Amino acid sequence: MAEITLDKVVKKYGGLDVVHGIDLQIAHEEFVVLVGPSGCGKSTTLRMIAGLEDISGGLVKIGDRVVNDLPPRKRNISMVFQNYALYPHMNVRENLGFGLKIAGEATASIVKRVDEAAEILGLTPLLDRTPAELSGGQRQRVAMGRAIVRRPDVFLFDEPLSNLDAKLRGQMRAEIKKLHQKVRTTVVYVTHDQVEAMTLADRIVVMRDGRIEQVGSPMDVFNHPRTTFVATFIGSPPMNLLPATISGGAVRLADGTAVPIPDRLSDRVHEGRRVTLGIRPDDISPVGHGLSQDGPGAEVEMEVELAEPLGMESLIYTRLAGQEVQAKLYGPRLVQPGERLSFRMALDRAHLFDAETGRSVRED
Amino acid sequence: MTATVESQRSKALKRAGLTALTFLLMVVMCVPGLWVVLSAFRPNAEILAKPPVWIPQNPTFDNFRKIFGLGTDQVAIPVGSYFMNSLIIALTSTAIALMIGMAGGYAFARYRFRGKGGIFLGLMLFRAVPGIALSLPVFIIWSKMGIIDTKLGLIIVYVSLNVPFTIWLIDGFFRQIPLSLSEAAQVDGCTRWQAYWKIEFPLARSGIAAAGVFAFLTSWNEFALASQLTRSTTSKTLPVGLLDFTAQFTIDWAGMCAMAVIIIVPALILTFLVQKHLIAGLTFGGVKG
Numbered sequence: 291m292a293e294i295t296l297d298k299v300v301k302k303y304g305g306l307d308v309v310h311g312i313d314l315q316i317a318h319e320e321f322v323v324l325v326g327p328s329g330c331g332k333s334t335t336l337r338m339i340a341g342l343e344d345i346s347g348g349l350v351k352i353g354d355r356v357v358n359d360l361p362p363r364k365r366n367i368s369m370v371f372q373n374y375a376l377y378p379h380m381n382v383r384e385n386l387g388f389g390l391k392i393a394g395e396a397t398a399s400i401v402k403r404v405d406e407a408a409e410i411l412g413l414t415p416l417l418d419r420t421p422a423e424l425s426g427g428q429r430q431r432v433a434m435g436r437a438i439v440r441r442p443d444v445f446l447f448d449e450p451l452s453n454l455d456a457k458l459r460g461q462m463r464a465e466i467k468k469l470h471q472k473v474r475t476t477v478v479y480v481t482h483d484q485v486e487a488m489t490l491a492d493r494i495v496v497m498r499d500g501r502i503e504q505v506g507s508p509m510d511v512f513n514h515p516r517t518t519f520v521a522t523f524i525g526s527p528p529m530n531l532l533p534a535t536i537s538g539g540a541v542r543l544a545d546g547t548a549v550p551i552p553d554r555l556s557d558r559v560h561e562g563r564r565v566t567l568g569i570r571p572d573d574i575s576p577v578g579h580g581l582s583q584d585g586p587g588a589e590v591e592m593e594v595e596l597a598e599p600l601g602m603e604s605l606i607y608t609r610l611a612g613q614e615v616q617a618k619l620y621g622p623r624l625v626q627p628g629e630r631l632s633f634r635m636a637l638d639r640a641h642l643f644d645a646e647t648g649r650s651v652r653e654d
Numbered sequence: 655m656t657a658t659v660e661s662q663r664s665k666a667l668k669r670a671g672l673t674a675l676t677f678l679l680m681v682v683m684c685v686p687g688l689w690v691v692l693s694a695f696r697p698n699a700e701i702l703a704k705p706p707v708w709i710p711q712n713p714t715f716d717n718f719r720k721i722f723g724l725g726t727d728q729v730a731i732p733v734g735s736y737f738m739n740s741l742i743i744a745l746t747s748t749a750i751a752l753m754i755g756m757a758g759g760y761a762f763a764r765y766r767f768r769g770k771g772g773i774f775l776g777l778m779l780f781r782a783v784p785g786i787a788l789s790l791p792v793f794i795i796w797s798k799m800g801i802i803d804t805k806l807g808l809i810i811v812y813v814s815l816n817v818p819f820t821i822w823l824i825d826g827f828f829r830q831i832p833l834s835l836s837e838a839a840q841v842d843g844c845t846r847w848q849a850y851w852k853i854e855f856p857l858a859r860s861g862i863a864a865a866g867v868f869a870f871l872t873s874w875n876e877f878a879l880a881s882q883l884t885r886s887t888t889s890k891t892l893p894v895g896l897l898d899f900t901a902q903f904t905i906d907w908a909g910m911c912a913m914a915v916i917i918i919v920p921a922l923i924l925t926f927l928v929q930k931h932l933i934a935g936l937t938f939g940g941v942k943g
């Protein structure tokens with residue numbers, strides 16, 4: 291059993307705090323993705339779990355052992371590095387078997403386990419090559435093979451796909467997911483790519499400036515962002531945010547446009563409160579070309595500034611209350627810049643955030 | 655069409671010109687050495703002949719026979735002792751300089767510590783001081799310590815001469831090795847020590863070999879300090895031994911050249927043996943790119 295517990299974990303570099311007391315519980319065999327913008331402390335947190343970075347405060351537990359003072363080799367973890375960190379002077383077979391050899395496994399058993407791992411990852415024809423003779427994707431696979439061969443309690447990944455091109459990244463993403471279904475292990479995966487986070491995670495941990503902003507299942511984080519930061523970070527294109535005030539029982543935008551207060555939020559706001567209205571591009575569409583036509587909505591007329599046809603749908607840039615707003619048109623219809631269209635906002639999926647704190651009004 | 659032919663021709667011309675220039679420079683550089691080697695195989699008279707004789711007319715091993723004191727009137731020079739002294743001193747000082755260089759270079763490349771920049775700069779500045787400038791103080795201290803004319807005395811001098819350079823070179827090689835390799839090894843079950851010996855050391859081996867060759871050659875060829883700190887066969891090295899051929903009024907050029915060849919040959923052999931390492935550079939295929 292390998293659940294991981296972070297209890298008020300702090301990391302300081304000299305006087306500089308980069309991780310500010312993180313609390314996190316990761317269940318046995320759970321796939322957790324740490325996601326956030328560059329410099330938010332994801333790698334640092336991961337490396338503290340790995341034992342590659344001293345822990346300045348708090349506790350890290352793997353299973354029921356406090357591992358704060360254990361070196362990496364005693365934590366029974368394995369890690370895939372962003373640059374793969376394959377040993378250049380060893381061939382693939384030796385790279386895969388290195389950990390087992392260090393652990394003193396019998397040669398026969400090393401061969402067997404390396405062959406198994408190579409089989410799982412499709413590396414069998416490459417076993418005698420050196421890392422220099424492999425493509426990026428193959429190196430990536432060797433790095434994963436090296437991680438699974440030792441059958442550790444925990445896999446740690448630090449942006450393993452960021453050196454691959456977009457197509458290969460998608461492919462490897464699927465392979466990692468399949469791998470996790472085959473080799474069930476607790477996984478902590480770091481990325482700044484929200485698509486990777488959404489597709490891989492059992493649970494997403496959104497980080498920002500050394501703090502956890504929100505933890506939840508991908509759909510939970512997507513549907514119920516707790517802050518404007520999460521709202522814009524998860525989901526692509528990002529959620530539109532429009533400053534507004536509650537006035538006369540409606541959400542009134544900067545230019546006076548009134549939008550009804552979404553039902554489920556009406557008891558959360560009071561007259562005069564300054565808020566931010568959040569609505570995803572998928573939920574603003576030209577009338578008749580949206581995801582859903584029923585449910586509470588509001589119609590506004592806007593001018594198309596730019597349209598990006600994506601085949602079966604188009605992304606439309608328009609302007610509302612002086613702000614750029616992105617909308618989606620579902621269907622193969624082409625729109626032209628300058629066209630004035632009536633757009634429908636699906637308010638059952640709209641969000642309201644406090645204008646000062648940026649926190650969802652559902653949180654009060 | 656003609657334009658490209660033209661430009662190809664001018665390119666070829668340029669390449670030929672460069673090759674010729676390189677060859678000329680090589681010749682200029684090699685001639686003195688070649689002269690020494692050729693002169694090792696001919697009698698003194700031919701060496702001093704005017705106009706110069708290039709190809710030995712009567713190639714002979716007499717010069718070598720003479721300096722080893724084999725069956726002629728020439729007073730033998732204790733080449734054997736000098737050779738052993740040189741070898742012991744150069745090998746020992748190189749081994750020590752390499753050990754210090756590996757530890758120091760690794761520390762500079764991998765650890766942060768107080769005064770790191772200052773110490774590194776100090777080492778480099780020390781390199782900039784010509785050794786001979788320190789010869790007087792060294793001589794005085796060494797004689798107080800009673801290690802004038804001992805191998806130990808020279809070994810200490812050569813170690814301190816070589817350490818800054820080996821540290822600098824080896825530091826550079828360790829810096830090229832991504833830290834993540836050592837980290838991956840530690841995650842794979844190594845102690846930091848094992849990670850060093852199994853991963854980082856093998857990858858820096860070329861650099862360490864290069865540093866070793868340079869250190870060895872420095873010690874092997876050094877003359878100025880050795881000539882002051884050694885007196886007798888217990889510690890005199892080959893370059894110092896060359897002076898044995900100068901008498902008050904005569905210089906035995908032939909013997910000197912023969913001995914010079916004896917000095918050059920091991921250095922050449924060593925350089926050839928490790929040239930693969932010197933040139934190889936490192937392949938970091940395990941890391942991206």
Ligand SMILES: Nc1ncnc2c1ncn2[C@@H]1O[C@H](COP(=O)(O)OP(=O)(O)OP(=O)(O)O)[C@@H](O)[C@H]1O
Nearest residue numbers: 303306308326327328329330331332333334335482
């Ligand atoms: N050795 C160090 N000394 C001082 N500050 C550091 C050190 N290493 C990292 N930091 C700082 O810690 C913060 C978190 O770094 P970290 O590498 O964890 O970011 P990250 O979330 O992984 O970002 P990225 O997506 O760019 O990899 C950054 O602001 C960084 O500048």
Ligand SMILES: [Mg+2]
Nearest residue numbers: 332333334449
């Ligand atoms: Mg990082």
